[in-house]
Amino acid sequence: MPRVGLTRDTLVSAAADLADEIGFDHLTLAVLAERFGVRDASLYTHVRGLTDLLESVALLAHDEWADTLGRAVAGRSGHAALTAFADAYRAFATGNPGRYAATRYPVSPERLAASTGVTRIIEACYALLRGYDLVEPDATDAVRLLRSTFHGFSDLEAVGGFTADRDLDASWQRAVNALHHTLTNWSQI
Amino acid sequence: MPRVGLTRDTLVSAAADLADEIGFDHLTLAVLAERFGVRDASLYTHVRGLTDLLESVALLAHDEWADTLGRAVAGRSGHAALTAFADAYRAFATGNPGRYAATRYPVSPERLAASTGVTRIIEACYALLRGYDLVEPDATDAVRLLRSTFHGFSDLEAVGGFTADRDLDASWQRAVNALHHTLTNWSQI
DNA sequence: GAAAAAACCTAGGGCTATTAGGAATGTTAT
DNA sequence: ATAACATTCCTAATAGCCCTAGGTTTTTTC
Structure with missing residues (x-):
């Protein structure tokens, strides 16, 4: 039988996609191996073990996330930069749940x-x-406040923590505007 | 040999304590059974399985947390209520990491x-x-904003997401004061 | 084309969750 | 007190996962 041609990068990338599909904490060597039609023991030539794989997915997620956030703020400032950053942040979290969860892997x-x-x-x-x-x-x-708000909202949204009958996007805009107001009036706090 | 006298409540309570010690995601039936000097299969008379146990810990954590938060806001209003709530929130998260993590179990x-x-x-x-x-x-x-900020800060702190050389308590106070400012000037947002 | 390197495999051990059924310990009723 | 019963806890066994050791086969390199 021909060889699949696995690579460390191939595996990590596929693992990240898999995490987005089935959830980061359901990501397992067995299911990743199965995706490539290979035995799980075979993955050890490319990856040191499960921990190594999960850490790699986490680092990949960090990098991709940094890219999109960097693009979002590039060429913008003030309110425009804030909303662009915020929306990119939340979009990454909701659009890539597995990668986002990986972000918090130690x-x-x-x-x-x-x-x-x-x-x-x-x-x-x-x-x-x-x-x-x-x-x-x-x-x-201020950075800590921004990160806390963005992360908290995204995480609670991901976990289904918001149940009230109120449009989530509207609440999000309000939160971002509140942060803008805070930042512009920082001296009064 | 005498009988240990396990109860569903005993198990769940001990599991919560164990989660605080070794981390919620290291909580396992085997280690819980070992703590009582009992085989893991014996736990199934009191608990339906691992999922049942974890869910029970999550619900216990929710209840205990609600108690402390309720006590914090009772008899207070405005800024005093906000800071009391906020501090109780963060104290629970940092003081009971296992229970806090359980809070996000589905x-x-x-x-x-x-x-x-x-x-x-x-x-x-x-x-x-x-x-x-x-x-x-x-x-x-506003509730969503508060919860997002509190949860985001606590979670990032728990994960070790704050690395800058700046006192965390000071940043926390700033965040709470910013929220107070936002709430008092809500109409301008 | 032979030698070396690398990819992938089988076999197996350890840990965890779970089920099935048996033995020991309490409890209740007579 | 003792028989009947209920419950707790046990042993045994299966399955899934991570991981190691060592063998085969494919690919590369010279």
């Missing part, structure tokens, strides 16, 4: 330090703040 | 509907808004 500090994804996301967050001119430590406080 | 809709925990949490959230006098749909938007 990657080893070494691998995390070797990757640029996370820092690029936070940098994009700082970048969008430039229009509001805040100085440290206010900028860090 | 409980079946039927069991969720039969429990009062989640609704009591949201009610406490609405209650603290009374001091800011908002009417629907603004109140729902």
Whole structure:
């Protein structure tokens, strides 16, 4: 029989897609192997184990996410940058549930330090703040507030935590506008 | 040999404590059984299976959380109620990581509907808004904003998402004050 | 085309969840 | 008190997953 031609990248990429389909915590070596018509033991030539695979998916997700967020804020500032960032953030979370969940997988500090994804996301967050001119430590406080709100909303939405009979998009816009208001009036807080 | 005298409640309570110690996703029937010096198969007389146990822990966590949040807002209003709620929220998350993680376990809709925990949490959230006098749909938007910020911050903190060299408590206070500012100036948003 | 490297396989061990059925311990009724 | 019953906990066994060890086969390299 011919050889499938697996690669580490092929596996990680397919695993990320699989996570989006069946959920990150249902991602298993067995089901990934099955997708390629291969035995699970065969994956160990390309991947050190399940942990390695999951960490790799997490890092991939970070990178892809950083890309879209970076594109969102590029060339924009102030309110426009904020809404673009916010919408890109939420769109990634809802459109790629598996990757988004992977984002919270505990990657080893070494691998995390070797990757640029996370820092690029936070940098994009700082970048969008430039229009509001805040100085440290206010900028860090503001970044943490933004990330908390965006992440909290996206996560609660993903878990089905919002049940009230009210349009979610409207609530989201309100939240983003509230953040804009906060950032423009930061000195009064 | 004498009998251990297990109960469904004993198991669920011990499982919650265990989750706080070793992490919710390391909670397993085997380790729970071991804690009682019992075989894992013996747990099935009290619990339908792993899913049942995890769901029960989630519901317990919801209830306990609702209790503390309810106590926090009782007798307070406005800024005092907000900070009390916020601090109780974060304290629960950081002090009970296993229970907090359990909170996001997907409980079946039927069991969720039969429990009062989640609704009591949201009610406490609405209650603290009374001091800011908002009417629907603004109140729902505001509740969603509050929950998003609190949950996002707590979750990012739990995952180790905040790495900047800046006191976390200070950032938290800032976030809470920002929310207070938003709620008092809601009409301008 | 032979040697070396790499991809993939089979076999098997360990851990977990789960089911089936048996033994031991409480409890209730007479 | 003792017989009948109910319940707790057990052993045994299956299945699925992660993972290791070592063998075969394909591909590459010279």
